[in-house]
Amino acid sequence: MPQPHLRTVVVLAAGEGKRMKSALPKVLHPLLGRTLLGHVLTAAAPLAADRTVVVVGHGAEQVRAHLTEIAPEATAVLQAEQLGTGHAVRIALDAVPEVSGTVVVINGDVPLLRAETVAALVEAHEGEGAAATVLAAEVPDPTGLGRIVRDADGRLEQIVEERDASPAQRALREINAGIYAFDVARLRDALGKLSTDNDQGEEYLTDVFGLLVSAGEPVGVHVAADHVETLGCNDRVELAGLRRLLRDRVNAAWMRTGVSILDPETTWIDVTATVERDAVIDQNTQLRGTTVVGAQAVVGPDVTLIDTVVGAAATVLRSHAVSAEVGPGASVGPYAYLRPAAKLAEKAKIGTFVEVKNSEVGAGAKVPHLSYVGDATIGAKANIGAATIFVNYDGVNKHRTTVGEAAFIGCDTSLIAPVEVGPGAYVAAGSAISQDVPAGALGVTRAPQRSIEGWVARKRPGTASAAAAERAQSASADTPAAREGEAIHGGAETVGGPSSAGDTATE
Ligand code: UD1
Numbered sequence: 001m002p003q004p005h006l007r008t009v010v011v012l013a014a015g016e017g018k019r020m021k022s023a024l025p026k027v028l029h030p031l032l033g034r035t036l037l038g039h040v041l042t043a044a045a046p047l048a049a050d051r052t053v054v055v056v057g058h059g060a061e062q063v064r065a066h067l068t069e070i071a072p073e074a075t076a077v078l079q080a081e082q083l084g085t086g087h088a089v090r091i092a093l094d095a096v097p098e099v100s101g102t103v104v105v106i107n108g109d110v111p112l113l114r115a116e117t118v119a120a121l122v123e124a125h126e127g128e129g130a131a132a133t134v135l136a137a138e139v140p141d142p143t144g145l146g147r148i149v150r151d152a153d154g155r156l157e158q159i160v161e162e163r164d165a166s167p168a169q170r171a172l173r174e175i176n177a178g179i180y181a182f183d184v185a186r187l188r189d190a191l192g193k194l195s196t197d198n199d200q201g202e203e204y205l206t207d208v209f210g211l212l213v214s215a216g217e218p219v220g221v222h223v224a225a226d227h228v229e230t231l232g233c234n235d236r237v238e239l240a241g242l243r244r245l246l247r248d249r250v251n252a253a254w255m256r257t258g259v260s261i262l263d264p265e266t267t268w269i270d271v272t273a274t275v276e277r278d279a280v281i282d283q284n285t286q287l288r289g290t291t292v293v294g295a296q297a298v299v300g301p302d303v304t305l306i307d308t309v310v311g312a313a314a315t316v317l318r319s320h321a322v323s324a325e326v327g328p329g330a331s332v333g334p335y336a337y338l339r340p341a342a343k344l345a346e347k348a349k350i351g352t353f354v355e356v357k358n359s360e361v362g363a364g365a366k367v368p369h370l371s372y373v374g375d376a377t378i379g380a381k382a383n384i385g386a387a388t389i390f391v392n393y394d395g396v397n398k399h400r401t402t403v404g405e406a407a408f409i410g411c412d413t414s415l416i417a418p419v420e421v422g423p424g425a426y427v428a429a430g431s432a433i434s435q436d437v438p439a440g441a442l443g444v445t446r447a448p449q450r451s452i453e454g455w456v457a458r459k460r461p462g463t464a465s466a467a468a469a470e471r472a473q474s475a476s477a478d479t480p481a482a483r484e485g486e487a488i489h490g491g492a493e494t495v496g497g498p499s500s501a502g503d504t505a506t507e
C-alpha cells in the first residue's frame with residue numbers, strides 16, 4: 001500500500017568540502033542569513049516531513065550543534081567514512097527503519113534551491129507513482145556534474161558521473177542537481193545492490209537509477225525551471241557567486257512588494273530580514289538577521305543593521321546597529337553605533353558619533369553629538385548636550401542613570417551612575433554629576449573660573465600667543481572698561497546659572 005503522506009527528508013552533509021579550504025565544515029558557511037545547510041532545510045520544510053535525517057561526517061560535532069539550534073527535530077546520523085552518496089543514504093535509512101512512503105534526498109550544498117521546486121519534484125514523483133525521480137537542469141557549463149542519460153524516447157536510462165562518462169555523455173548539458181525523491185522500499189532494495197565499480201571506488205546514489213531502470217521500475221526526471229537553483233558550491237569563489245545570485249533574488253522580491261532599493265548591487269538583505277512597503281534602502285546597506293525596516297523608513301547609505309527593528313518613517317544614515325530598536329520617525333546618524341538593547345522611542349534622535357547601549361531614549365529626546373549612553377533611561381523630550389558621557393561602569397559593576405522628561409544636560413557632562421536627574425532639571429555644562437539632581441533644579445559641579453592676567457606674557461614670552469595678546473592689549477588699552485578691569489576675574493555665580501548651561505549646550 002503506498003502511503004504518499006509519509007515523508008522523510010535526508011540531507012547529505014558529511015563531505016569535507018575540500019576545496020573550501022576551511023576549518024568550518026562546508027555546509028556551515030553562511031549565505032545571507034542562513035548556513036548552506038539552513039537554506040536546504042528551509043527549502044524542505046514545507047514538505048512537513050515526519051522525519052528529517054542529516055548525514056554528518058566532517059566537522060560532525062559542529063554540524064550537530066548547529067542542527068540543535070536551527071532544526072532540533074532533525075536526527076543527525078554519523079557517516080564516519082565518506083564512502084559515497086549511496087553509502088550516506090544507506091546509513092541514513094538504517095537509522096529510520098520504520099519509515100515508508102517518499103524519501104527526499106538533498107545534497108547539503110545547494111542553497112539556492114526553492115521550496116516550490118522541491119514540492120514540484122515530490123508532487124511529480126508521487127503523482128506518477130515513480131520508484132525514483134531526479135531533479136535535473138539544463139546548464140550552460142556541466143563540468144564536474146553527473147549527466148542525465150536518456151534513451152531514444154527521452155526516458156531516463158542512467159545518471160553518469162563526469163569522470164565515468166564517455167565523450168558523448170560528457171557533451172550532454174542536462175545534469176543531475178543532486179536532489180531526488182524515492183519510494184523508500186525500492187530505494188532500500190536498490191541501495192543494497194550498489195557496487196563501487198567506478199572511478200572513485202564509491203557507492204554512488206546515482207547508480208540507483210540505472211538499477212531501477214534495469215529492473216523495469218518506473219523512474220522520472222523533473223526538470224527545474226531555473227537551473228540557477230541547482231547550483232552547488234565547491235569553493236569560496238562559487239560561494240561568493242551564489243551570494244550575489246541570492247542577493248539579486250532577495251532584492252528583486254522586495255522591490256516587487258514596493259520597497260525602493262536604490263543600488264541593488266550594494267544592498268545585501270538576509271533572507272531572514274523584512275522590509276515594509278515604501279521603505280527606501282540606499283547604497284551599501286546590509287540588513288541582517290531578524291532586522292525589520294518599517295514602512296517609509298529611509299535606511300542608508302552605508303548602514304549595517306543586525307537583528308534591529310526600525311520603525312515606520314525613521315531614518316538611519318551611515319550607522320551600525322545590533323539588536324536595537326529605532327522608533328517610528330526617529331533619526332539615527334550619521335556615524336552612530338547602536339548596541340544591544342538600545343531602544344529609541346518615537347521621534348528620538350541619535351546623532352553623530354554617538355554610541356548607545358542598553359538604554360531607553362524617550363520620545364522626542366535628543367542625543368545629537370559625540371556621546372556615550374550606556375545603561376540609561378532618558379525621558380521624553382530630554383536634551384543631552386554634546387560630549388555627555390553616561391559613566392556606567394565602576395570597574396566591577398554596571399549602574400543605571402535616569403534622566404527625567406524634558407531634562408537638559410549641558411555639554412561635556414559626566415553622569416556618574418547610579419544617579420538620577422529629575423524631570424525638567426538642568427545640568428550645567430562641564431559638570432561631573434554623581435548625586436541626584438531634583439526635578440527642576442540645576443546641578444553644577446564646575447570649579448570657579450579664574451583668569452590670571454598677564455600669565456602668557458610672563459610664562460610664554462616670545463611666542464605667537466604672547467605677541468597676539470600684546471597686540472590685543474595695546475589696541476584696547478585706552479578703553480574705559482580696560483582701565484577698570486580686575487586682575488583676576490571669576491566666581492561661582494558666573495558659571496552656575498541656567499543661562500550658562502543653556503548657552504553651552506547644543507541643539
Ligand atoms: C553529486 C552527484 C552528481 C551531481 C552532483 C550535484 C553522486 C555520485 N553524484 O556529485 O551526479 O551532479 O552531486 O551537485 O551522487 N556526501 C556525503 N557522504 C559521502 C559523499 C558525499 O554526505 O560519502 C555529501 C556531500 O557532503 C555533499 C553531497 O553528498 O553535500 C554530494 O557529494 P559530492 O561529493 O559533492 O558529490 P558530487 O561529486 O558533487
Ligand code: MG
Pocket residue numbers: 109232233234
Ligand atoms: Mg558536490
